[in-house]
Amino acid sequence: MSLQKRLLILSGLIALIFAGGTLGFYFLGNLAGGRPGLLDSLYQTTITLTTLGSREMKPLTELWYGKVFVIVLLFAGMGVLFVFATSLTAFLVEGELRHIFWRRKMDKLLEKLENHIIVCGAGATGTFVIEELLGSGHEVVIVDAQQERIERILEAHADKRIPYVLGNAADDEVLERAGVVRARGIVVVLPDERDNLFVTVTARQRNPRLRIITRSSDAQDEARLTRAGADVVINPSRIGGLRMASEMVRPQVVTFLDQMLRGQEQTLRIEELPLTAGCSMVGQALRDTNLRREAKLLVLAIRDASGQRTIYNPPPEQVLETGDTLIVLGPVDSVRRLRQKMR
Structure with missing residues (x-):
């Protein structure tokens, strides 16, 4: 039995003992010739x-049944009160100790993280962001001021160890604990536009290499957030409008993308694979990489190092160069394994 449940039961027993003692003194006192009130x-x-x-309630406490009642009440009440006091102490002490141990364990876990993605805000939008990042196999750190929101996500992913920081993301210390200096990206979806701006400015100052994605529903705020250091500013109204138009004119394409992202049997994603100088695929023709046959990855496009040129549906004889980024479609696990080999 948990301490919380035990405390609830003991509280009920204490209430019953007080009620029984009050009624006992009242009726027995009147029976003994006194006139006690409730x-x-x-x-x-x-x-x-x-x-x-x-103080004794005379003449009840001078009679034998009055003395017996007081003795029974005293022993029963003192026993329950003692157990309640010890349980309450254990609850407070264990709860505090549990919090201390949890804090240390979480801090150690956060200190080890590198190249992770921080999600500030675990509301409706933040939850979708976290779900997608986890489904794609990325390391995620959740930052939110409400314990209930974090616990809801943790319960939905009980098989994963998801680090989180409980606190206001606009607090510098909270971002430091989340490892903003070592992170590779941060998604800011706080309900307050001013907090989004403040977190964007702080994150950019702490980590100039950080990729910052934030949300804004106002055009003026979009420009302000971009100047503050955001790489991309997402307007939910614009995205929602484009989605609705796509549902009207190209429903099969939308259905295909939805099934690809939310498929239960196999999770497919469109991912990007940057080719560094030490990658074994550099200098090879696309046909010789065996990405299609071995990794089950379909190369949709190739972007060069400058990001200015994109080759869509590249031919098999296309030679891969250092700095190229492959845009591929395939299973998440295949992309994850290939990324590990490319490191």
């Missing part, structure tokens, strides 16, 4: 159980 009976019960007073 308040007098409650007062007598309280000083009896707490041993804080010596």
Whole structure:
């Protein structure tokens, strides 16, 4: 039985003992010839159980059944109060100790993370962001001021160890604990536009190489956030409008993309694979990489190092160069394994 449930049961027993003591003193007192009221009976019960007073309710306490009642009440009440006090102490101490150990364990986990993605805000939009990042196999750190939101996500992904920081993302210390200096990206989806701006400015100052994605529903705020250091500013109204138009004119394409992203049997994603100088695929023709046959990856496009030129549906004889980025479609696990080999 948990301490919380035990405390609830003991609280109920204490209430019953006080009620029983009050009624006992009231009826037995009147039976003994006294005229005690309910308040007098409650007062007598309280000083009896707490041993804080010596006042006796005469003539009841001079009669044998009055003495027996007081003894039974005292032993029963003191026993329950003692167990309640020890359980309450254990609850407070263990809860504090659990919090201390949790904090240390989480801090150690956060200190080890590198190239992770921080998501500030676990509301409706933030939850979708976290779901997609986890589904794509990325390391995610959740930052939110509400424990309930974080616990909801943790319960939905009980099989994963998801680090998080409980606190306001606009606090510099919270971002430091989340590892903003070592992160490769941050998604800012806080409900307050001013907090989004402040976190964007702070994150850019802490980590100039950080990729910052934030949200704004106002055109003026979009420009302000871009100047503050955001790489991309997402307007939910614009995205929603484009989605609705696509549902109208190209429903099969939208259905295909939805099934690809949310398929239960196999999770497919369109991912990007940057080719560094040490990658074994550099200098090879696309046909010789065996990406299609071995990794089950379809190369949709290739972007050069400058990002200015994109080759769509590249031919098999296309030679891969250092700095190229492959845009591929395939299973998440295949992309993850290939990334590990390319490191």
